Amino acid sequence: MKLAHRNGFRETSLADIAEAAHVPVGNVYYYFKTKEELGEAVVERRLAQFREFREEIDRLSSPKERLFAFVESIHGNREQLARGGCPLGSLCSELHKEGGALAKKSAALFTEPMGWLEEQFGRPAMKRMHENFRASLLCFSGYGCGGTRR
16 A cells, blocks of 8 residues: 555556565465455455444444544544555545546545444534534544554
C-alpha cells in the first residue's frame, strides 16, 4: 500500500511490490495473478480491519464512548497522516480513476465507517447533537484519513 500511495496504483507494478517485499516476483504472481487481485486483497483486508475495530468499540456502553474511541483511533495516526497524507484516501482515489469493480468495492472503505458513524449519531442519546458538530466530526474522522491503528 505504501508503494501505491507514493507512486499511484496505476504506476505500481507487481514487480515493484515484489522488490519492496524482498521476495521473488514469482511469489507475488503465485498469490495474485493481476494487480487488481492484489488491490482487491488490500481492500478486503482493510475492510476486515475496520469491521474488527467496529466490533471492538461496539462493546462500549454509549454512542459517545464509541465516537470518542473512533476519533482517538484517527488521532493516534496523526503523525503519519501529517507526514504522508491519507493512504486509504489515495488508494481509493487511484482506484476510482481506473473505474470498474475494484473501484466500487473500495468505496466501502468510506461508506461502511460513515454508515456506522451515522448510526451512532442516530441513537437516542446522541439526538441532541447539533448538525454542525455532526458534519465536522464526519469530515474530521474521514475514516479514510487514517483508518484504525493496526
